[in-house]
Amino acid sequence: MKSLPPPCVYDPFAYVYNVHWGPTSLNWLRIVGLLVIPRVDATARVLDLCCGTGQLAGELSERGYRVVGLDGSRQMLHYARKNAPGVHLLQADARCFGLRSAFDVVLCTFDSLNHILSVDELEDVFRCVRASMRPGGLFLFDLNTETGYRMHWSGRREVTTEDHTLVSRASFDRKRQLGVFRATVVHSAGSNAEWVEEVVLYQRYHSMEQVLAGLARAGFNDVETYGLEGDAVVPGCLDHAERAFFLCTVPDTSI
Ligand SMILES: C[S@@+](CC[C@H](N)C(=O)[O-])C[C@H]1O[C@@H](n2cnc3c(N)ncnc32)[C@H](O)[C@@H]1O
Numbered sequence: 328m329k330s331l332p333p334p335c336v337y338d339p340f341a342y343v344y345n346v347h348w349g350p351t352s353l354n355w356l357r358i359v360g361l362l363v364i365p366r367v368d369a370t371a372r373v374l375d376l377c378c379g380t381g382q383l384a385g386e387l388s389e390r391g392y393r394v395v396g397l398d399g400s401r402q403m404l405h406y407a408r409k410n411a412p413g414v415h416l417l418q419a420d421a422r423c424f425g426l427r428s429a430f431d432v433v434l435c436t437f438d439s440l441n442h443i444l445s446v447d448e449l450e451d452v453f454r455c456v457r458a459s460m461r462p463g464g465l466f467l468f469d470l471n472t473e474t475g476y477r478m479h480w481s482g483r484r485e486v487t488t489e490d491h492t493l494v495s496r497a498s499f500d501r502k503r504q505l506g507v508f509r510a511t512v513v514h515s516a517g518s519n520a521e522w523v524e525e526v527v528l529y530q531r532y533h534s535m536e537q538v539l540a541g542l543a544r545a546g547f548n549d550v551e552t553y554g555l556e557g558d559a560v561v562p563g564c565l566d567h568a569e570r571a572f573f574l575c576t577v578p579d580t581s582i
Contacts, residue, residue: 334399334420334442339524341380341402343493343512347486348437349380349406355436355469356386361560362553362574363432363467371431374459376421376452376468377439381407381414388413392432397424422451426459433460435468441506441530446537453545463579466547467572471506472554473532475569480506490515499532506530535565538573547575 337344371392375384378396380403388394394414398404404416417424421435422443433456443449456466476499485494495510508528515521535552542550554561554568565571 335401336442336526336528337379337398337400338402339512340510340526340528341400341406342514343491343510344403345380345406345410346488347493349382349410352379352383352437353386355383355434358469358553358555358560358572359383359387359434359467362551362572363434363465366465367431372429372461373432373434374426374430374456375414376433376435376456377442378407378411378414378416379403379437379439381409381411381416383434383436384414385411395426395430397421397426421455422448424455424459426455428459428461430460431464433464433466433468435466437469438471438530440468441471441532442528444529444531446533446541449533449538450541450545453542453547457546457577460577462577464577466575466577469555469570469572470533470538471530472565472568472571473501473504474567476506476530476532477501478569480508504532506532535571538571542573542575547577549576549578550574551576 369391373387373392373394375396378384378398381396384394384396388411396407396414397417397419399420401418404418407416443452480497480499483496492513497508499506510526512524513521551574552565553572554565555570556568
């Protein structure tokens with residue numbers, strides 16, 4: 328397997344992600360609670376893949392799960408260390424990590440796998456996940472759908488806090504199936520001191536057929552799909568969903 332340097336595109340974005348997006352990642356707890364928690368042991372070993380600033384990992388750890396968080400960005404992990412003190416954190420690339428097959432649950436939330444820009448590399452992620460899981464384990468991840476990109480990836484947003492101004496612009500190129508998110512962060516520290524960070528993040532829309540084929544090639548044959556329509560989690564149908572959830576079950580060879 329090829330060895331890639333851990334992706335660090337989120338490094339300059341980590342501070343504002345931790346303030347504006349990290350806390351909202353707790354919304355995924357509702358979906359995890361619906362689809363995963365009822366099916367696992369109270370002390371299950373959980374891998375939060377692309378854990379970002381660690382809010383979700385921290386919450387699960389507080390509830391008694393044994394959680395490992397993995398992310399490519401050193402700066403995102405810096406905040407995860409504070410937000411998830413009971414979680415073992417690793418800096419690695421989701422496309423080429425190797426962990427013992429110890430996990431009962433692998434979660435990967437909030438568009439993280441849309442950052443994987445080719446189907447082949449998405450399959451690499453699935454293979455690494457599969458190799459890290461126990462028989463009977465569950466792998467839940469979400470992806471932005473084309474509907475989601477069209478609904479939410481346009482326009483400009485500006486927010487000012489005590490110590491920074493964030494201006495972000497999002498767009499979706501339908502022809503290239505590529506989402507582009509640009510942000511300018513102006514940090515201010517006291518009277519005149521200011522510094523500016525520019526961030527560009529790319530996301531790929533992967534069709535459901537491509538994702539299911541990649542999962543099957545990586546050994547995930549038992550896959551349930553769910554669509555998020557507003558607040559509703561709709562089993563099966565992804566036609567109108569803003570976001571797709573994939574719940575994959577590893578066969579339990581002990582049965
Ligand atoms: C949108 S954030 C989601 C973070 C977190 N899951 C949450 O719910 O808040 C995407 C995360 O994926 C990480 N990431 C993107 N590509 C990655 C890769 N190839 N390997 C590891 N982490 C990656 C980024 O560093 C970032 O922390």
